[in-house]
Amino acid sequence: MKIKTNVLIIGAGHMGLALGSRLKVLNIDFLILDKHKHVGDQWRKRYQGLTLFTPNKLNRLPGFYIPHSQGDYLTKDEFADYLSEFALHHKLAIKTNCHVLKVTHDGMNEFSVFSEHGEIKAKQIVLATGAFNVPVKLFNGDTQFLQLGLEQLQRMDFKNQQILVVGDGASGRQIAKKLSDKNKVYLAQGKERNLFPEHILGLKTFSLLKWFGLLRLPKSFKIAQFLKSRDPFPDTDINNKALLALGVDLKSRVVAVGDECITFDNGEKLAPDIMINAIGYKDDFSFIHIPQLYQDNNKFDISGAETLGVFKIGQPWQHNRASGLICGAEFEVERLLEKLNTLK
Incomplete structure (x- = not known):
């Protein structure tokens, strides 16, 4: 397999799929890679009994229907099926069962992405692996x-x-x-x-937070910083x-x-x-073999990465509280599109 594309998206979670659907509408060449066998498997394989904690109205992906659930909240499998339906509905270009092993750059304007199935050339890379990485x-x-x-x-x-x-x-x-x-x-x-109450005045608290605009407050605002600290x-x-x-x-x-x-x-x-x-997750960018993107303390330099053409999407508090949530997908995609070189 040797393929060329403009935008290569690593990760077929809700952010990667939402970005792919928008690029398709804009007629921008893209490809989504995911290490799992099926779209949604990253949720199906999580622990039994897991449910989302945001109400269904806040779990709607752009241009698609509001997901429904048997209980008060979507189960992991219900949301996995929703992601799969979204990908099929938009007929997105996705290669599953494709684990990225290494990413290099030619020093000019092209990335080489290596997997077990071969090499892919890309002008830009989007890391959509989400908050639950390693x-x-x-x-x-x-x-x-x-x-x-x-x-x-x-x-x-x-x-x-x-x-x-x-x-x-x-x-x-x-x-x-x-x-x-x-x-x-x-x-x-x-x-x-x-912990905050599940309901306030009979309404889901997360719905109220969205209604009052608190989920979209820029992370530099004091109220947002207070929410993040708590x-x-x-x-x-x-x-x-x-x-x-x-x-x-x-x-x-x-x-x-x-x-x-x-x-x-x-x-x-x-x-x-x-x-x-159950102590959490961390980012792992060790598969990116581009030395100039690592600072002296071996920390990944996201500002330098963006200059080169590597972008992150869907990280918690990347821009606001909604950045890592499903309801933040539309905003995050539009922000990223402003940065991407969207040559057709």
Whole structure:
């Protein structure tokens, strides 16, 4: 396979698909690559019981219908199917099962993108891998207890196990809640979490935030900076009191992981059957082999990357609170189009 394109989009999530649909309308040559076998698999393979926390009206992709769900929120599989339908409806140029191994630049005006299937030449690269790129691991060594990441929890049929969930963000709390009915669950907590009510005056809180314009406030605004510093998420019965009522044992921060046990910052130790890492994700641009795009501390230089023709889209708080959300796709795509060299 040797292909040439103007804009190569890496990642067929909601941002990559929304960008592709807009480029198609503009008759701009593009290609979307995704490492998964099917569009939407990045959601299908996530942990059992995961739901989106934004209301369905906020999960509508540009130019498409509002998704519907069986419950109050879309499940991961419902949203995966929605993404797949969107791609088919717009007949987007997508190559799935195509894992990008390396990206180089010729020093002039063209990128070479290498995968297991061959080489693709592109004028511009858009990194649409999203916020959930590479899971952060708490401990890389071998232990007597089983270590699992969020990407390994597509099925959670555990029973009568002692399970420690490390990380009490929205995902960690959802997992602890789901596993608590058949297992003894411990939840290791770090910084103070700020949960906001799921509803205010009978309306979904996220809908109110959108209505008042708070999701679109530029990140430089003081109110936006306050929201970012608190990093709140909806309380879908996952607050500490609700978890304690389900029998979840709340622990303090993990400070050490040994072969046999885990140590918390209060000196307490625990030897679980299973430890689940739910401490978040990090970006990984190691596949981009362009030395000038890395600063002295090996940090990826996004400003220099844009000058060369490499762009990011869909990162949390890239421009505002909605940047990483589905409802922010239309705004983020239009912002990016202003930067792209959209020669037909």
